[in-house]
Structures are given as structure tokens and as C-alpha cells.
Amino acid sequence: MGIQRAIQQSLLAAALCGLVAGASAQSSSGSNYPSKPIRMIVPYPPAGPTEVVGRPMIEKLSANMGQSVIADWRPGGNTIIGTDAVAKSAPDGYTWLFTTFTHTTMPSLSKNLPYNPLEDFSGVAMVANFPFVAVIPASLGPNTMAEFVALAKTQPGKFNYASAGIGSAAHLNAELLKIGAGINLVSVPYKGLAPALPDLLSGRVSFAFTLPALVLPHIRAGKLRALALASPKRIPLLPEVPTMAESGYPDAQVVAWSAILVPAKTPRDIVMRVNREFARALADPDVIRRSEAGGLSIESPMTPEEIDAMMKTQVANWAKFARQAGIEPQ
Secondary structure, three states: OHHHHHHHHHHHHHHHHHHHHHHHHHHHHHHOOOOOOEEEEEOOOOOOHHHHHHHHHHHHHHHHHOOOEEEEEOOOOOOHHHHHHHHOOOOOOOEEEEEEOHHHHHHHHOOOOOOOOOOOEEEEEEEEEOOEEEEEEHHHOOOOHHHHHHHHHHOOOOOEEEEOOOOOHHHHHHHHHHHHHOOOOEEEEOOOOHHHHHHHHHOOOOEEEEOHHHHHHHHHOOOEEEEEEEOOOOOOOOOOOOEOOOOOOOOOOOOOEEEEEEEOOOOHHHHHHHHHHHHHHHOOHHHHHHHHHOOOEEOOOOOHHHHHHHHHHHHHHHHHHHHHHOOOOO
């Protein structure tokens, strides 16, 4: 009986140890997080809107979370290289993806994505909108979007627009305007928005949707004219410029959002912790000030579920638009 009781007690002790260890591991995923630096992969060059908001944001996150958040810029492959690196990372909360709306356009533009933009990721936090401003050379004449559309209708195919690549906000905004306004503009591709600026200033390019911070000095100098903003609301950087909706074209615009995603199956408690930390960091007055100075608009907090639902809807909407616009996956 003594031996039998000893065996039973040993088995019971082992079982209890297993339960305690399991509970401890489960709770430590969130309670001890983060216990080491966090890598935030950005699938874009280290310049432009992702850096405008990214720099002050990670400074505040690092201070608040007690661990360094390190920006890892991974441009290339039309965002595929950096995005795929996150998709294949461990779902432990230590690898984030700082992406934009192009995450939802890629299934309609690329034939063989190495990841599924919905199934391989979980939404965490909405960050900011990147408003784009429609500009023309001041010498062209029109003062409003309606006047430009009217001019373009009188001379179909004469006017062109600067595109920063298929699927970019510059490209999609212009294509949506063509469909919504019934005008014919010819796409002129560039390797980014900055390289298009000299041709826009010289008049070799008639029109562009571009970043406000990039063209603000030329607008103030009277060389370029701002017609409308592809944005849900006006921005402090250009308070006098109306939105596309105010100009009569509410559907002819891309809301260029940015958000934080993590690999699918990242523990729920970690996802919610990061969601709360972003809400806290993005409410900081210094982060807001520095972002708005770069032409960005900090967004209201969203839940992870809301971000997932938004991305699912946008993937379907962009697929429909690609078919309508005759854009073939490359």
C-alpha cells in the first residue's frame, strides 16, 4: 500500500506541475511582454510618410513599453519582400509589419504572392492616413478640380498624370478620377513621386496625386496649384484645399491608411496589449504635431477585429476595381 500510495502521489505531483507550468507559460505570453526588443518591418524605403509618423511613433512606443522598437526598413518587390518576412516570422509579438493600403491591393496586382494578405496576418492597430493632394502646373490654368475635369473633357487624351507605379496611391487615385469623372488621362510611370516632380514643375506632366509635404514649397511659391485632397477631411498643412468629396467626386479617391499587422496566431493578449500601446502613443501631442507637420492625419483607434474586417472588404473592392479598370496582375 505504501508503494502504491507513493506512486499515486508522484503522479499527482507531476500532473500539478504540468498544470502550473502550462498556466505560467500561458500567462507569461502577455504578462512579461515585451521582454526583448521588438522589430517593426517597414516594406518601404526609409523616407516618405511611413518615416514621418514612424520615427516619433517608435520613440514613444519604446519609452512606454520599456523595450526598444526597432524600425527594419525592407523595401523591394513592391512591398512583397518585407511583408513576406513578417508572414514567415514567429507569431510571438516580436515582429510587426508597418504597412499601408497597398497590402490590400496586392492580391489584384501580383499573380504569385508568397503569402495570403488576410489569412497570414492579424490586424493590431490603425496608425494614420496619408492624404494625397491633386496638383497641376499653375500655368495650366484651372483653379479647381471641376475646372480641370472640364478642360480634360474638351481635349481627351491630351493630358497626362504622374504615376509612382501600378497600385500606388498616385496611380489608383488618378484611375478612380478617370472613371468617376469620365475623363481620359495618360499614365506616365515614375520610380516614386519625387522623381516626377521636375516634370510636373516644367509642365511636361499635367497632373499628379502626390504627398502634400513634397509639393508644399512649390504650391506656396505659385508654381503648382492644389486642386483637391484625396482625404476624408481637410488637413492643417493645406487648410484651404477642399477634399475630393467637397469637390464633387466622393468616390474618386483612395484613403491611403497605414496600420500595424502581426503574423496570424499571435496570442490574443499580446495583440490587445500592442493595440492599447499604439492608442496611447498616437494620442501623444508630440506624435500628433510631428505627423501633422508632415501632412499626415492620425486616425481614431480601431480594434483588431475592425482592421481585419476592413482589410477583407478592401481586398474584395480592389479586385472589383482592377477588373473594371482593366488592370492585369503582373
